[in-house]
Amino acid sequence: MTHKLKATVRSALATVGLVAGFAAAASAHHSFAPFDMGTQKVIAGTVKAVEWTNPHIWVWLDVPNEQGGVDAWGFEGMSPNFLGRRGWTRTSIKPGDKIAVTYRPLRDGKKGGMFVSTKAPDGRLLSMQGGQNPEP
Amino acid sequence: MRRLTFSFFTAVLAVVALAPGVVGQTAKWTVARTADGQPDLQGYWTNATFIPLERPPEFAGKDVLTEAEAIAYLKKQELRENSQSKDDIHYDNVLWQTENYAKGALDRRTSLIFDPADGKIPPLTPEAQKRAAAQAEAARRRGPADAAQYRSLGERCISWGNEGPPMLGATYYNNLQILQSGRNVVIRHELMHGIRVIPLDGRPHVGPSLRMLLGDPRGRWDGTTLVVDTTNFTDRTPFRGPPALTRPDIFSSASLHVVERFTRTSADTIRYQFTVEDPATWVRPWSAEMALRKFEGPIYEYACHEGNYGLGFILSAARAEEKR
Numbered sequence: 001m002t003h004k005l006k007a008t009v010r011s012a013l014a015t016v017g018l019v020a021g022f023a024a025a026a027s028a029h030h031s032f033a034p035f036d037m038g039t040q041k042v043i044a045g046t047v048k049a050v051e052w053t054n055p056h057i058w059v060w061l062d063v064p065n066e067q068g069g070v071d072a073w074g075f076e077g078m079s080p081n082f083l084g085r086r087g088w089t090r091t092s093i094k095p096g097d098k099i100a101v102t103y104r105p106l107r108d109g110k111k112g113g114m115f116v117s118t119k120a121p122d123g124r125l126l127s128m129q130g131g132q133n134p135e136p
Numbered sequence: 137m138r139r140l141t142f143s144f145f146t147a148v149l150a151v152v153a154l155a156p157g158v159v160g161q162t163a164k165w166t167v168a169r170t171a172d173g174q175p176d177l178q179g180y181w182t183n184a185t186f187i188p189l190e191r192p193p194e195f196a197g198k199d200v201l202t203e204a205e206a207i208a209y210l211k212k213q214e215l216r217e218n219s220q221s222k223d224d225i226h227y228d229n230v231l232w233q234t235e236n237y238a239k240g241a242l243d244r245r246t247s248l249i250f251d252p253a254d255g256k257i258p259p260l261t262p263e264a265q266k267r268a269a270a271q272a273e274a275a276r277r278r279g280p281a282d283a284a285q286y287r288s289l290g291e292r293c294i295s296w297g298n299e300g301p302p303m304l305g306a307t308y309y310n311n312l313q314i315l316q317s318g319r320n321v322v323i324r325h326e327l328m329h330g331i332r333v334i335p336l337d338g339r340p341h342v343g344p345s346l347r348m349l350l351g352d353p354r355g356r357w358d359g360t361t362l363v364v365d366t367t368n369f370t371d372r373t374p375f376r377g378p379p380a381l382t383r384p385d386i387f388s389s390a391s392l393h394v395v396e397r398f399t400r401t402s403a404d405t406i407r408y409q410f411t412v413e414d415p416a417t418w419v420r421p422w423s424a425e426m427a428l429r430k431f432e433g434p435i436y437e438y439a440c441h442e443g444n445y446g447l448g449f450i451l452s453a454a455r456a457e458e459k460r
Binding site: 080085110 | 290
């Protein structure tokens with residue numbers, strides 16, 4: 001990448017950062033920069049752990065890999081406060097549950113992303129979607 | 137929606153009930169005392185408000201709203217806080233911004249700042265203007281995620297700005313608890329689990345070489361008012377401001393000096409006033425005031441740092457982007 005192009009990219013990123021910063025000030029704990037918000041994927045695995053903490057919960061999934069083992073995938077979710085109002089409890093999904101997670105992937109290519117929704121073992125849809133996109 | 141309706145109309149009642157100007161004092165009410173004989177400020181309090189720190193241009197020359205204007209302004213701010221783009225799938229603002237109390241309750245003033253009389257932060261000194269220009273230039277030359285220290289103190293789980301001083305509220309969870317031990321007053325904030333311990337024993341401030349993000353506070357009683365004098369700041373004090381009206385652009389220097397006054401004016405209200413001076417930043421001091429309103433606790437743990445995988449992923453996403 002040329003110096004000039006790099007500077008242009010940096011300037012564009014700075015602008016994005018500035019906008020994201022103000023947006024974050026209004027509505028979020030941190031920037032959405034880690035996630036590819038334009039993509040939605042699904043992956044299945046076994047719940048390894050649920051970190052039920054403010055301001056974001058994290059759900060860790062063991063996902064079978066081609067070598068016959070498992071990879072650890074991590075998904076950032078909403079706060080317990082928010083999820084409680086959406087009908088979640090700290091045991092809605094728990095270690096050992098086999099679930100498929102719909103997510104927005106990490107932009108760095110690592111195994112994980114932003115948690116969007118899943119189905120609980122009893123078949124209920126557990127969603128973290130925003131108010132303009134209520135669960136079906 | 138039921139919660140939102142509750143919130144708005146409760147707030148409207150609060151607007152109607154509170155007198156314009158300074159936060160009102162109930163005529164026959166007297167403050168309770170702790171076992172040590174101190175005015176009792178203890179309990180859970182919120183400094184949530186929709187009054188902007190500085191007077192907006194639309195209210196220039198007008199320091200107090202009519203009742204109808206105050207209600208319209210409150211509704212506008214609540215709608216602003218609860219609105220979001222259709223692409224924002226992560227947050228449902230109505231759900232996660234709602235508290236168990238009216239967030240927008242306010243008196244009818246158009247700015248928290250009452251001195252200067254125009255409700256505006258005074259102009260920057262020439263030295264501060266140079267500092268601001270240098271910081272802007274440095275920010276322009278680097279990427280937004282070149283290193284963790286260039287991200288906000290909030291994203292780094294260090295401070296949301298609400299601890300202050302001055303305490304200016306945050307985007308959400310504007311909840312704090314005041315405790316009195318006799319020798320100290322302790323202010324515990326939900327965000328970011330920030331705690332200020334304020335000695336009352338008259339000891340002098342620490343030496344000038346010791347610098348702290350929240351400064352070095354000293355408390356004393358002036359009648360029934362707790363006065364807290366804080367010095368020994370760093371140059372990183374975050375000023376955030378009320379929800380939906382945050383002001384990450386305000387900065388100060390290590391010579392910041394803040395004097396806060398806490399006066400309990402009713403069973404449910406503390407009048408919170410503060411004066412900020414920093415001769416290296418503003419041409420004159422400025423003062424503001426707001427109500428701290430009692431609410432039923434508890435305050436939940438905000439384990440921001442423990443779960444902060446997000447900061448690392450912000451940096452790694454930027455590195456991945458640079459390789460493309």
